[in-house]
Amino acid sequence: MRRTTAAERMPPPVLALLASPLGALVRAVARVRASVHVKLLAAFLLITVLFIAMTVVSLLAVSETARQTHLLDEAHERVGWSRQIEQALAMQMHFTSMALLSEGADSVSLILRENNRFNDTLARLETAAPAEERALIQAIRGAQEDAMATVADIANAVRDRRLADAMTALRTRQEPTYQKIETLVGSLVAAEESRMASPRTSIADAHHRSLRLTAGFAVASVALALVAGFVISWSFILPVREAHGFLSEVAQGRFGGAVVVPNRDEFGALAEHMNWMSRELHRLDDEQRVAAERLRSLNDRLAQASRAKSEFLANMSHELRTPLNAILGFTEIMLDGLYGEVPPALREPLVDIQTNGRHLLRLINDVLDLSKIEAGRLELGVAEYSVQEIVDVVHTSLKSLAIEKGLTFTAQVAADIPRAWGDGRRLTQCLLNLAGNALKFTHRGRVDLDVRLEGEWLTYRVSDTGIGIPEGEIEKIFAEFRQVDTTITREYGGTGLGLSITKRLVEMHAS
């Protein structure tokens, strides 16, 4: 039977993935000469490195955004200062007008204050301005120098009540100067606002770039994690599945197969061990098969020999019984005096002949029975029988032996026992064997035979107060030609076939 591969037992989606380049990657990873631990660590580090890269890139993007934001803030600040300059200019004009209108010196200090505020703001602007705006600021500074001189002249003229001079200075010098400054400041503001456009665009770009990068990295990280997880896990699962299939084959007794995995890691080593085990099992299996074949052949020959033996014994028993029956018959006729009065001197030998002849007949019958059983020729004559009858037969047959040995021998059958189903003749034989054995091995006391109905089964029980059987010898007593030890044979006699035949007959009833 062809063994299914691990791939053939996989779900279709996994099969599709393994058939794709991803499958090639799985096999490539499996072929890498590195331990499972190192592969897992490498996958983890790969993803970690990607996350670190993502973090670094995000930080760079944030840093760039912060830098652009800072530039934008600075530009905002410079625009604010430019607005303050414009405001200071407007305030100077306003206070100058106030001073001229009120003809008082109170507003003069305000003019001067605003002018200095202009200077202060311009100085800040100059410090913070980029190099390309310095020229513009220098131009403003130059105009402011003129404006300061004009303001001073106007202030002094107002204080000196030379309002006409102040008015002239205002008209001919301050207004043109302020217009010039205003134009320059306007250019500055325009330049700053133009400059702000760049950071704004950069910030928007950086923001979008950051979003794209973050999303890209997130997707890449998840994809990498999935791919790494799939590749690594399947580079482990494939050999495990192969091993599973292989072990199933082994469990079913099919040896000699091999686990083929691309792995060069622990799984690869495991596969090599399993293949070695498979080869060993296959070799042992072959050897065992050869041995079994030899045994089978031997058994066949033994069975054949046994059958021949049984047939021989059966035939021999039959052949032996015929003349023995004649001997017993003639002996009995002689003892019965049909051939005339038996001389007293011959009676005892004749009785011995009869006794030994019967013993020999019983022995031959036993051998014949056992031979039939082993040859499978003995068939039970199963029919209804009376339990009481067979027990009475046994009791009657053995009662004289019990009396002779001074033993109490009882046979009890419960009154509620119905007629039973079995071979009454063979059961009688069994009980004669068992009870006869008990009487044989009991020197004093009693032997009891009783029958009980337990459910659908009858239990015949023979108990005695005899010498008993050692624990370890119980099984032996049912073996043919076996007794507990040879001294028993010498002391008690017997063939050693009775219990064996009894066991076989009882087992035949149960089958």
Next chain:
Amino acid sequence: MTPSRAVLVGVVALVMGLATLHVASAGTIKGAVVLKGATPELRKLAVTIDQYVCGKEKNAEDLLMSPQGGIRNAVVWLDKPPTGTTGGAPPATTTMDQKDCSFAPRVVIVPAGGRVDFLNSDRLLHNLHSTPSANPPFNRTQPRGRTITISFSQPEIIRVTCDLHSWMRGWVVVAGRPRRTSWWATRTRPPSRWR
């Protein structure tokens, strides 16, 4: 201690020294104007406007002292010098600049009839303002680079301020006629030793 008091202490100290002096022949008077007692702590004034030129704080400059107790910018004169006394007469024209929002020097001496050229080295407007009692008052706005010359005809100690920067104080000491008064502008230690 106000500037006027500082000058006063210097004057009194030297006059008291001279009271015990017996001049038998020609000689040279040298001395140091020293403040007795503990040196007052130098006060700092926070500057809230025009910091780009003036800085963030200024010394109060009520009294500038050396670690040994010497007083800087002290002015000493002899009201009735002995006959034949020579030297020490201030030049008729002197200069007082406005630099980093401070008058420099802080005290100038001119003889009566002399004049002071006020300068402005700062890149902002200053405003010379003074209301002396013996001389005419003046209140002039001054841009950078412009020189304003003020003449002083009467002996007087005149305080000059700037309306735009309240911490600025300058002093113009207008001395008497050279024929009658001898002047020393004392510096008890070389300038580099002074704070």
